[in-house]
Every structure is written in C-alpha cells, then in structure tokens.
Amino acid sequence: MPLDLEEQEQLDQLKAFWQKYRNLITGVVTVALFAYAAYSGYQWWRNSQALDASKLYETMVSAIAKGDKDQTFRAADDLQKDFARTPYAPMSSLIAARIAADAGDSAKALDYLRWATKNASNDGYLALAKMRLVSQLIEQGSEKDFAEADQILKDKPVAGFEALWLERRGDWYLAQKKNAEAKVSYQDAWKKLDQAKEFPEEARRLLKVKLDAVGGIAQ
CATH class of the missing domain: 1.20.58 (Methane Monooxygenase Hydroxylase; Chain G, domain 1)
Incomplete structure (x- = not known):
C-alpha cells in the first residue's frame, strides 16, 4: 500500500533525524548497556565475595571454639586481605583484637583495631573499633598512646x-x-x-x- 504524502513526509523526517543523531543514540545505548553489565557484574561479585567471606568467618568461629588462636588470627588476616569490603572483615578484626588483648598481645590487638578503624564501612563496627582502640591506647599509657587516643577522640x-x-x-x-x-x-x-x-x-x-x-x- 503506497504511503500518502503526510506519511511519506514523516518517514523522511525520521530518516533525516536518525542520519543526524544515530551516532549519539548508539553511543548512549552502548554506554547504558555497559553500565548495566558492570552493575550486574558488581552485584554478582559482591554476592560471591560475601558468600566466600562468610565461609572463612565460619572457619574463624570454629577455630575460636577449639581455642586455636593461630588459625583464628590467620582467618582474620585473610578476611582483611581478601574480603576487606565485606562486613565480615572488620567484625573478625574486632574479635581477633579481643582475643589478642586477652592473650596479652597488645601490639597485635592494636593492629587489628587500627585496621578496623580505617576500613570498616558499617557505622556500628567503626564506632566500636574506635572506642576499643582508644581504650586499648589508654591502657597502654605512654605519651605516644595518649596522643593517638586524643587524635581519635577529636574526630x-x-x-x-x-x-x-x-x-x-x-x-x-x-x-x-x-x-x-x-x-x-x-x-x-x-x-x-x-x-x-x-x-x-x-x-x-x-x-x-x-x-x-x-x-x-x-x-
């Protein structure tokens, strides 16, 4: 069925519009597709990271139940190294810091707490890490420790x-x-x-x- 004059004019306008803006339109669509693919990939990565981190955290909990401090610290260290962006890393660091402090290893406890204060994204873990670090520093009692605690409390x-x-x-x-x-x-x-x-x-x-x-x- 032949197009009438009005339909033919609209078709010509559409062709002209596409000819003028096709590169821009194609670019926008491509960027949108890449953005969606990146988001989907990130979601998969984040879910995968959380699953792997939870398994390692379970290993740590099991080590604590057995009284195996070496394995406990290894698990906490691995969570820091490989899964720093998951909540399990600061959570395990807080636990490891407590175990280290109870064992009399204040230097290791301070290392775990300092890491948590710099890497925790959850407000609760961040606040707990900072307050625990201040308490540990006060307990240490040197002029340098008091200065570090003072700096934290000024935040x-x-x-x-x-x-x-x-x-x-x-x-x-x-x-x-x-x-x-x-x-x-x-x-x-x-x-x-x-x-x-x-x-x-x-x-x-x-x-x-x-x-x-x-x-x-x-x-």
Whole structure:
C-alpha cells in the first residue's frame, strides 16, 4: 500500500533525524548497556565475595571454639586481605583484637583495631573499633598512646555514639589524673546516654560507677 504524502513526509523526517543523531543514540545505548553489565557484574561479585567471606568467618568461629588462636588470627588476616569490603572483615578484626588483648598481645590487638578503624564501612563496627582502640591506647599509657587516643577522640563522633565518645574522653582525662575534666566529660556523656534509650542498662551502670569515682552526677 503506497504511503500518502503526510506519511511519506514523516518517514523522511525520521530518516533525516536518525542520519543526524544515530551516532549519539548508539553511543548512549552502548554506554547504558555497559553500565548495566558492570552493575550486574558488581552485584554478582559482591554476592560471591560475601558468600566466600562468610565461609572463612565460619572457619574463624570454629577455630575460636577449639581455642586455636593461630588459625583464628590467620582467618582474620585473610578476611582483611581478601574480603576487606565485606562486613565480615572488620567484625573478625574486632574479635581477633579481643582475643589478642586477652592473650596479652597488645601490639597485635592494636593492629587489628587500627585496621578496623580505617576500613570498616558499617557505622556500628567503626564506632566500636574506635572506642576499643582508644581504650586499648589508654591502657597502654605512654605519651605516644595518649596522643593517638586524643587524635581519635577529636574526630567527629559516629552518629548515635556521641555518649561513648564523651565517656572515652573522660577515661582519657582520668588516666592522666585530670579528675575535674573527667567529671565534666562523664556528666556530658550521662546526659547523652540518658537520651539514647537504645543503649543497654549495663552501659549506664558502668558510666555511673565512673561518675561516682570523680564526684557523682551533677544535679
């Protein structure tokens, strides 16, 4: 069936449009396809990484149950090296740091905690790593350790963990026998903690003990 004049004109306009913009259109479509392929590939990689990381984490848990510290640390190290972008890596580093500290290896504990503070993408793990690192440094007690702890505490607190930041600042003061400054930090932490109902009661009891040690809660 022959085209009428109007249809023929529309067809000619479409051909002219395609002739003028076909390279641009083809390029946009190609970029979109590449972007989709890259996204799909990343999703597959991320899922694969998470699965492999979870298996290695299970190996670590099994080693902990057996009391095998060497295998525990190897698993934590491998998770750092091969699966740093998964949540299992900072989680395992926090656990390994605790095991190392309990075994009296403070240097290894500090290494695990420092790694977690630099690589944790989850806010909860990041805050926990920083607060644990500050506590470990305060326990070490050298001038260099206090300086490193001070630098961490000057960072902006992770949202939702402001009370813990203030409490650790109080610990930092108290370890240097600056009781008046420690009392102020503990009081500020108490006010914040009182507003954060999600924190366990144990956290409040511990802070109350610290406050009592420096003169109690301001009324």
